[in-house]
Amino acid sequence: TGLASLLGELEAEIMHLIWDETDPLTVRDVLNAVNRRRATPTAYTTILTVMARLTHKGLLQRELVGVTHRYRARLTEAQFLRDATEQVARRMIQDFGSLAIAGFISAVDAADPAQLQQLRELLKETREGDV
Numbered sequence: 016t017g018l019a020s021l022l023g024e025l026e027a028e029i030m031h032l033i034w035d036e037t038d039p040l041t042v043r044d045v046l047n048a049v050n051r052r053r054a055t056p057t058a059y060t061t062i063l064t065v066m067a068r069l070t071h072k073g074l075l076q077r078e079l080v081g082v083t084h085r086y087r088a089r090l091t092e093a094q095f096l097r098d099a100t101e102q103v104a105r106r107m108i109q110d111f112g113s114l115a116i117a118g119f120i121s122a123v124d125a126a127d128p129a130q131l132q133q134l135r136e137l138l139k140e141t142r143e144g145d146v
Contacts, residue, residue: 018092021099025049025057025065030074034092039078039085042066 018027032048033040046062066086069075074095075086090098107115123134 018096021096021103022069023065025061026069028052029062029065029069030088030092030095033075033086033088039080039087041083041085045086 018030021027022030028049029045032045042059042063045066046057046059049062050056066075066077070077070086073089076089077084077086079085088095104115104119107118111118123131126134
């Protein structure tokens, strides 16, 4: 998925689990959900390490409830994707200048009408937010 290209495969899987839940999850909750989906079991320490890394990256918030840490997302999936793609676009423009912008324009020209309408709506929202 697109998310796995921004994060690692296991990081993306964990974030999807957390975004799909309304209540905070423990490492054990995530471990059980991951292991239900996979043929080869994942170790508790692996999940713990990845969740600590996601916390360090600012994607998860950890709170101590009794003696157990519970994790929740700091951003919605939409907020994360918007921030991440904006950072990628800025980096591309910084590194490649007008070639990156030309590439973006070419990609927009090749987009289907529904994607173009979504782009118009996003641009309108962005411009209205700047006023």
